[in-house]
């Protein structure tokens with residue numbers, strides 16, 4: 001009987017231990033794009049308790065999200081668009097078909113509160129450096145209005161419709177010139193620069209204003225779960241737990257949330273930072289940090 005009870009106790013302990021690893025609080029997805037079926041997309045976000053989203057897509061497609069409040073959407077400015085179109089999905093970024101938006105128009109949109117951040121900056125798809133001088137007038141506007149900037153780094157999937165795509169231009173080390181020129185700018189490396197993770201580490205160490213999002217990296221359909229674990233361990237051990245943000249990049253939310261929950265070395269506080277509070281700080285959102293954990 002004693003043995004039987006001990007058996008039950010250890011099963012209960014096991015259950016409560018596993019349960020304690022699940023983050024069930026609200027989520028901030030800092031990397032989302034337009035989906036052809038917006039209604040289904042919204043329902044899926046709600047189902048996963050995603051309450052805040054940083055969205056970047058073709059300018060006109062973003063209109064559908066502006067008025068929504070559950071989740072709350074921050075709206076980006078996607079550029080420069082290779083051939084004037086959004087990679088993969090192919091819509092025109094701007095109605096005039098241009099790759100770069102007119103600077104005067106951008107300033108007006110910022111003043112009218114139509115742009116919350118610059119991004120996804122597509123320099124790599126366009127085939128130019130993250131610090132290309134053609135981007136500097138836009139970075140200057142972001143600095144002037146204290147808007148965060150999200151830049152695509154790392155590699156890309158197939159069929160991106162961008163003939164000048166240059167994988168060498170996704171190395172985060174190329175950002176140094178830009179970061180030195182705009183020291184107050186809040187910048188995040190989308191996809192955390194993977195697989196150029198050594199460069200990502202160097203940039204994070206040298207520039208405290210730089211954050212990363214773990215979209216793609218945390219997607220087990222694209223990146224091996226062990227590689228994600230190794231990368232996350234390295235970030236945490238290097239002391240960057242306050243600068244890692246969750247992003248889905250339209251991937252499978254269930255799998256990506258589970259991927260973070262499965263990382264045994266993370267404390268509950270660290271999970272809450274990754275899913276919610278780091279992004280809230282980065283985007284200067286005063287939200288109720290009632291991320292519930294069990």
Ligand SMILES: [Zn+2]
Pocket residue numbers: 120152153190191
């Ligand atoms: Zn990207």
